Amino acid sequence: MTLAFIINNLLFVIPCILLLILVFKDQIKSPVIPMVLAGISLFVAVSFWGGRIYLVLGSPLQRFFLSIISTFIGVFIFSGACRYSFFQSFFIIAVIKSYSENTRFLSSHIYFLITDKLPEHAILQISFITAALTLLTFPLIWLFYKKIMRPALDYTVSLSVWQIIWIIPVCNNAIFTLIITPDVSNYTLYPGKDFSLIPPLWVLLTFSTYVILLKMVIDISQNAQLQENLHLSEIQIAAQQKRMELLQHNIQDTSRFRHDMRHHFLAIEGFINDRDPEGLRTYICKSMQYFPAKTIRSYCESSAVNALLCYYQEQAKEDGIPMSMNVSLCHTLPVSDTELCIIMGNLLENAIEACRNMTSKERFITVSLSMASSSILVIQVSNSYEGTIRQAPDGTFLSSKVRNRKGIGIASVLSTTDKYNGIARIEYPDQTFKVSLLLNRKEESPPLY
Secondary structure (H helix, E strand, O other), X not given: OOHHHHHHHHHHHHHHHHHHHHHHHHHEOOOHHHHHHHHHHHHHHXXXXXXXXXXXXXXXXXXXXXXXXXXXHHXXXXXXXXXXXXXXXXXXXXXXXXXXXXXXXXXXHHHHHHHOOOOOOOOHHHHXXXXXXXXXHHHHHHHHHHHHHHHHHHXXXXXXXXXXXXXHHHHHHHHHHXXXXXXXXXXXXXXXXXXXXXXXXXXXXXHHHHHHHHHHHHHHHHHHHHHHHHHHHHHHHHHXXXXXXXXXXXHHHHHHHHHHHHHXXXXXXXXXXXXXXXXXXXXXXXXXXXXXXXXXXXXXXXXXXXXXXHHXXXXXXXXXXXXXXXXXOOOOOOOOHHHHHHHHHHHHHHHHHHHHOOOOOOOOEEEEEEEEEOOEEEEEEEEXXXXXXXXXXXXXXXXXXXXXXXXXXXXXXXXXXXXXXXXXXXXXXXXXXXXXXXXXXXXXXXXOO
């Protein structure tokens, strides 16, 4: 085991470990430090083991199978230390392995351009070139993982597409090991100008494919989120429209009642003059039906939030679901009306959907909105449910409407809660699903002068 071999293997594995820690440190399972140390030790051991065997193997097919085995081991290590699923971990490790292999590939290319020949084994000159390339390209791969890979994983944490998408980097690795590497090695004896185009074009093709693929995954997830927001907007419009219709109905009834008041008073005066209390009582009872029967509930001063609460209470009433509301809000809320509507709309939509799916008649929904202080809003929504609550390995809740998809409604609620530096707690004991939120008023940045 030469010094050049040790350095080359460390340059292969250290950027991978550093990148994984920087991007996914918040996803590492507890206890964090022992998990990190164990993962690093195993990664280094697998890298040196694979490197030693790789030098012995001469067949590209044998090297490909070795690459697959080492990738699987790396995936098991990473998925054991982090909260991502096995298939997501497979994609993460396969792509980062592709990065390290491409860095080494470009190092050989630069060495060829300088010396007009390819290295037959690990040498210190290649190590220096690899170190320089790693320093130049590491910020780019970090941005790729942070800005593209991580959002794609978090937005689509439970999409079934991850069960298939890992095939792309594996096929990339197969082409590289079985075709690109053997063809390039032939240029050792017959160097030519054509070789200078292969490494950069291959790297460009590889990572442009990953970028386009992950962008498509993010767009699919964002479209699903937009559809959910559109659905909530339609509900808010329907709630406002229903409220306006009720208001218009009450205005018409009140106008008609005021017009008839003179006749009612004349009739009452007639019963009094005739000293007919029984007739007066009968007339008053019959006249009560002309009073506006429907009233508009007012839970808070926000017309949008009030309309939304009334709408869902009406929905629950139509479905025969008992719903109790305890709302005590001050004039100034710590969250915007729009975001409060998003939270309540998602929670009440899920609660009514869960109650509708119950075969038992012991259904209920309870809603509580209160101010713990002038800047803290407390929200609690509880509802009955039947069946089991499905969760992904990382603890996120899966949708009951679309198989293996992350629940968009709950994700939106938790995202809004984080935006307001809030606390969210979700419990589901004894067939009762309870969401408790505590939201703080956002502190405005002081003006700059």
